Amino acid sequence: xxxxxxxxxxxxxxxxxxxxxxxxxxxxxxxxxxxxxxxxxxxxxxxxxxxxxxxxxxxxxxxxxxxxxxxxxxxxxxxxxxxxxxxxxxxxxxxxxxxxxxxxxxxxxxxxxxxxxxxxxxxxxxxxxxxxxxxxxxxxxxxxxxxxxxxxxxxxxxxxxxxxxxxxxxxxxxxxxxxxxxxxxxxxxxxxxxxxxxxx
Numbered sequence: 302x303x304x305x306x307x308x309x310x311x312x313x314x315x316x317x318x319x320x321x322x323x324x325x326x327x328x329x330x331x332x333x334x335x336x337x338x339x340x341x342x343x344x345x346x347x348x349x350x351x352x353x354x355x356x357x358x359x360x361x362x363x364x365x366x367x368x369x370x371x372x373x374x375x376x377x378x379x380x381x382x383x384x385x386x387x388x389x390x391x392x393x394x395x396x397x398x399x400x401x402x403x404x405x406x407x408x409x410x411x412x413x414x415x416x417x418x419x420x421x422x423x424x425x426x427x428x429x430x431x432x433x434x435x436x437x438x439x440x441x442x443x444x445x446x447x448x449x450x451x452x453x454x455x456x457x458x459x460x461x462x463x464x465x466x467x468x469x470x471x472x473x474x475x476x477x478x479x480x481x482x483x484x485x486x487x488x489x490x491x492x493x494x495x496x497x498x499x500x501x
Contacts, residue, residue, distance in 0.1 A: 326393055327456060330438040331370040333381050334362035337491040339407035340381040342370055343469070344435045349412045350471065357477050365404065372406070372460060373398060379406040379460055407489060408465050415470030418480040425458075428466025432457045 331342045332351035341362075343351045355364040366383035371393070373380045382401040387393070411423070411431040423431070436453060465488065471477040485491040 325374045325456060326398055327372040327436060327453065328384055328387065328393070328439065329370055329372060329432065329435040330368065331366065331435055332364070332368060333366040333370045333383065333404075334358060334364050335404045336362050336407075336485060338405065339489065339491065340365070340404035341408040341410060342366075342381060342406065343410050343412050344431050345412040346434075346438060350414065351412065353473070354412060354469075354471055354477075357471065357473060358481055361478060361482060365402075371398075371401065372456075373401065373403055375403070375405070379464060380404060381406050406460075406464055408467065408484075409461075410467045410469040413468060413470045415472060417470065418472060418474065418477040419470050420480055420484045421468040421470075423466040423468055425461045425466065428464070429458050429461035431466065432461060 329342075329344075330346075331344050332355050333340055333342045334355055335341070343354050345351055352367050355362070355367065366381070367385050369384035369387055371382045371384045371387075373382060380403040382403050384393075409428055409432065410420070411428075433454070436457065467484065469481075471480075
């Protein structure tokens with residue numbers, strides 16, 4: 302089943318088709334980086350600083366997505382891949398999923414501007430809520446059927462239970478980098494950056 306609607310691109314209206322993606326892939330509004338074989342996604346509405354945080358952390362991370370991220374199931378865990386080139390008019394096929402450059406998902410960070418950078422672990426229900434909002438920030442997802450929506454809820458809940466979530470308060474100072482590194486060292490024992498690619 303497909304649904305049709307319109308997205309605005311500046312002054313232009315673009316017709317999109319909503320189609321459930323294959324292999325349980327979910328598309329969310331997020332940016333993403335990798336550190337030492339693992340992926341971290343940054344959530345928040347437009348203007349929160351998803352692109353900015355990637356720039357701030359560029360000395361410690363490798364940016365893989367600026368605005369759109371695919372969440373991909375991987376044998377009981379989850380991987381991420383950039384969807385920045387996704388055009389909102391085509392279904393993401395299984396062939397495309399196989400060819401995607403994938404990175405295991407390690408952390409989910411909801412961004413907030415703050416005068417004092419810090420990370421605060423969030424319970425799974427709050428991480429679920431953050432993922433839920435990021436999924437439905439793409440208006441085409443609002444058009445999905447009730448059955449598909451229930452499947453999405455279940456999938457996002459399982460991701461929230463499996464992956465650590467945080468509230469990440471940041472600014473443009475060096476302390477933001479320091480706080481991010483402290484989180485990596487204390488909670489994930491991660492060191493220098495290293496790109497990893499996995500296949501499913």
